[in-house]
Amino acid sequence: MRHIAVIGSGPAGYYTAEACQKQFGDAVRVDIIDRLPVPFGLIRTGVAPDHQSIKAVSRRYEQVALSDNVRFVGNVTIGEDISIAELCDLYDAVVLATGAPADRPLGVPGEDLPGVVGSAAFVGWYNGHPDFADLNPPLTSGEFAVIGNGNVALDVARILAKTPAEFEGSDIVGHALDALAASPTRHITIVGRRGPHQIGMTPKELGELGHLERARPVVEAADLPPVEADVVLDPGQRKSVGHLRSFAAPSANGIDKPVTLSFDFFARPVAVEGEGKVERLIVERTKLDESGNAVGTGETYAIPCGMVVAAIGYKTTPIPGVPYDDKLGRFANQDGRISPGLYAVGWARRGPTGTIGTNRPDGFLIAETIAADQPEPTGKQGRSGLDALLATRNIDAVTFLDWQTIDSAEISRARSGAPREKFTAVADMLGARG
Numbered sequence: 560m561r562h563i564a565v566i567g568s569g570p571a572g573y574y575t576a577e578a579c580q581k582q583f584g585d586a587v588r589v590d591i592i593d594r595l596p597v598p599f600g601l602i603r604t605g606v607a608p609d610h611q612s613i614k615a616v617s618r619r620y621e622q623v624a625l626s627d628n629v630r631f632v633g634n635v636t637i638g639e640d641i642s643i644a645e646l647c648d649l650y651d652a653v654v655l656a657t658g659a660p661a662d663r664p665l666g667v668p669g670e671d672l673p674g675v676v677g678s679a680a681f682v683g684w685y686n687g688h689p690d691f692a693d694l695n696p697p698l699t700s701g702e703f704a705v706i707g708n709g710n711v712a713l714d715v716a717r718i719l720a721k722t723p724a725e726f727e728g729s730d731i732v733g734h735a736l737d738a739l740a741a742s743p744t745r746h747i748t749i750v751g752r753r754g755p756h757q758i759g760m761t762p763k764e765l766g767e768l769g770h771l772e773r774a775r776p777v778v779e780a781a782d783l784p785p786v787e788a789d790v791v792l793d794p795g796q797r798k799s800v801g802h803l804r805s806f807a808a809p810s811a812n813g814i815d816k817p818v819t820l821s822f823d824f825f826a827r828p829v830a831v832e833g834e835g836k837v838e839r840l841i842v843e844r845t846k847l848d849e850s851g852n853a854v855g856t857g858e859t860y861a862i863p864c865g866m867v868v869a870a871i872g873y874k875t876t877p878i879p880g881v882p883y884d885d886k887l888g889r890f891a892n893q894d895g896r897i898s899p900g901l902y903a904v905g906w907a908r909r910g911p912t913g914t915i916g917t918n919r920p921d922g923f924l925i926a927e928t929i930a931a932d933q934p935e936p937t938g939k940q941g942r943s944g945l946d947a948l949l950a951t952r953n954i955d956a957v958t959f960l961d962w963q964t965i966d967s968a969e970i971s972r973a974r975s976g977a978p979r980e981k982f983t984a985v986a987d988m989l990g991a992r993g
């Protein structure tokens with residue numbers, strides 16, 4: 560029997576398990592280990608709560624999880640409860656599918672002021688991640704700056720802009736819904752250091768901004784290149800830029816909505832200022848050099864705001880004993896290979912790029928790589944060895960069956976119209992097992 564441990568139960572983890580099933584059939588046992596007692600990683604705590612159709616992919620992962628040769632082992636932290644070396648001794652292959660859950664620093668003066676939050680923290684807060692349940696972001700000023708021109712910045716801006724009624728059918732957690740409902744939201748500025756042609760926002764997500772109940776997107780026509788220039792863009796990007804053009808159209812100015820969502824392009828953050836808390840973001844106007852990089856012009860201006868959310872990309876959290884590439888913010892690897900028997904997949908391998916589905920071919924590639932590296936299993940203990948180690952250390956591991964009980968409890972305590980009300984504390988998740 561071949562024994563494979565996958566660390567992380569998000570998309571990359573489940574696609575890897577599925578790929579290993581296809582690659583090795585009945586001759587494999589896969590353990591998916593997660594530090595949280597609940598599975599699905601980014602699907603549960605990263606994907607926006609109002610994007611339920613994307614979250615539905617977890618049903619596919621459930622089918623994998625319920626197969627005989629795959630199991631979920633939750634509430635076990637690799638690198639703390641069990642070391643990588645111990646795991647490598649027990650399994651033929653260990654695959655790190657831990658994603659990129661940490662915020663990159665902004666690197667400007669004032670970034671430590673209360674009110675500057677990273678998008679991992681803010682998204683985790685409204686999505687009920689136990690690490691960020693107590694974030695208590697300052698929403699009372701009603702003015703926000705969101706830094707970054709990717710889909711995460713878009714998610715954050717949209718969540719800030721929505722009315723409570725627009726969260727109908729979402730699984731946003733109660734503490735976030737209440738705090739957002741009480742916020743006197745007036746103005747959200749989305750700050751991009753480059754221009755409309757360089758955005759990382761996809762058309763469907765950008766188009767949603769045009770249909771918000773109380774908020775309207777605003778783009779300065781002067782920031783847009785001539786329309787003929789769009790011809791060089793790939794069709795998706797052209798569509799995204801088309802949305803920006805519609806937000807800049809004169810007809811859009813007549814729309815009377817109380818909240819504005821302004822796109823400030825060619826603006827690079829240089830400082831956060833305020834007396835003991837965020838009061839303004841200082842940005843420098845930029846222009847693009849020949850290689851398309853943003854260079855400062857020396858001209859600065861202030862964006863008044865009570866909270867700055869930096870949605871500027873994520874990094875993988877290091878694990879003791881695993882080589883790490885500080886510059887790239889992920890495990891040091893060559894096509895997924897870290898060292899003999901140790902692999903990385905998904906964002907932990909390639910960095911935080913692509914959609915959920917991009918992780919599927921990644922999972923299949925790593926299964927093929929394992930098969931090429933180890934044509935035959937190496938005779939390690941696998942599951943029984945892990946169970947013995949967990950028992951010796953008194954670690955309260957959570958099974959998929961336990962998760963199904965927690966899942967039912969979350970569904971049964973949902974507010975009206977919501978699919979679930981998540982538990983946001985590990986103790987409550989464990990307690991819900993009955």
Ligand code: NAP
Nearest residue numbers: 707708709710711712752753759870871872911912913914
């Ligand atoms: P992203 O698409 O890489 O966007 C990061 C943004 O931050 C870029 O606009 C980047 O600008 C900017 N940035 C980086 N460092 C900066 C700095 N120091 N100062 C100012 N701006 C800075 O990453 P993301 O938004 O975190 O998304 C991660 C991945 O998840 C993406 O592939 C995204 O499409 C995906 N995602 C998809 C969905 C969806 O499909 N609904 C939702 C969320 C996320 P430059 O371009 O100039 O570097």
